[in-house]
Amino acid sequence: MDEDVAFINQVLTGDKQAYTHIINKYKNSLYATVLRMMKNPQTAQDLLQEAFVKAYEQLPKFDQKGSFKSWLYRVTINHCLDTLRKKSYQVKQEEIQDEQLVNAASPEIIFLKREKNRELERLIARLPEQERLILLLRYANDCSYVEISELLHIPLSDVRNKLHRAKKKLRTKIEEGGYFDDLSKRG
Structure with missing residues (x-):
């Protein structure tokens, strides 16, 4: 049994703390996706948190036939697209802070x-x-x-x-x- 499925089963049987493992595993890669879609760090953080809540609420609908990662990305991307559509949100071209570059000469x-x-x-x-x-x-x-x-x-x-x-x-x-x-x- 895959690790995600084990945590999902724990959540579904009442262990809400098991969801923390799922969040920790996927939060960085999902944040990168949402940030690139929304172009605003604060909006990306808010939408990611909302997407994790939505995924938690929809966990019973996950049929465990496909990969959980794909399902979670789909929930997150759909949530972002819904937000863009519903609010006619204008994606700002806000600068994304780059990570510190290492080993640069000057x-x-x-x-x-x-x-x-x-x-x-x-x-x-x-x-x-x-x-x-x-x-x-x-x-x-x-x-x-x-x-x-x-x-x-x-x-x-x-x-x-x-x-x-x-x-x-x-x-x-x-x-x-x-x-x-x-x-x-x-x-």
Whole structure:
């Protein structure tokens, strides 16, 4: 029996503390996903907390046929998409704080790398919603194509095609030049 299923069974039999293990296991990767969707750290924290509550309430509906990770991501992504739709929430292009870069040679190099990362975030944010989600799930959260297919309820071939299309669009934007291209030549 998988660890997630064991904790789920404990929760369903009344041990509410077992849910803490699930939260601790998935909170960082889910937060990264929500943050990239919402572009606002405070909103991301709030929505993640709401998604964990929603998942807790819906645990009896988890049929244990598919992976719990996929199910939990689906609940979280749906909650974010519902929030965006219901409130007509305008996703702000707020800067996401980068983690401290280590082993950088100089403050100038650190600055240039951060700028490259910010520009890449901006380019990714301009992708269509589903392409952006697929790219995020694949590379930021290490989800397999099959998991992404399950999460987004789309055929596996669509996952491959949309991921290919998203990467091609990013490459084209980078090759077109501009600020990102200048940074890549310097750094």
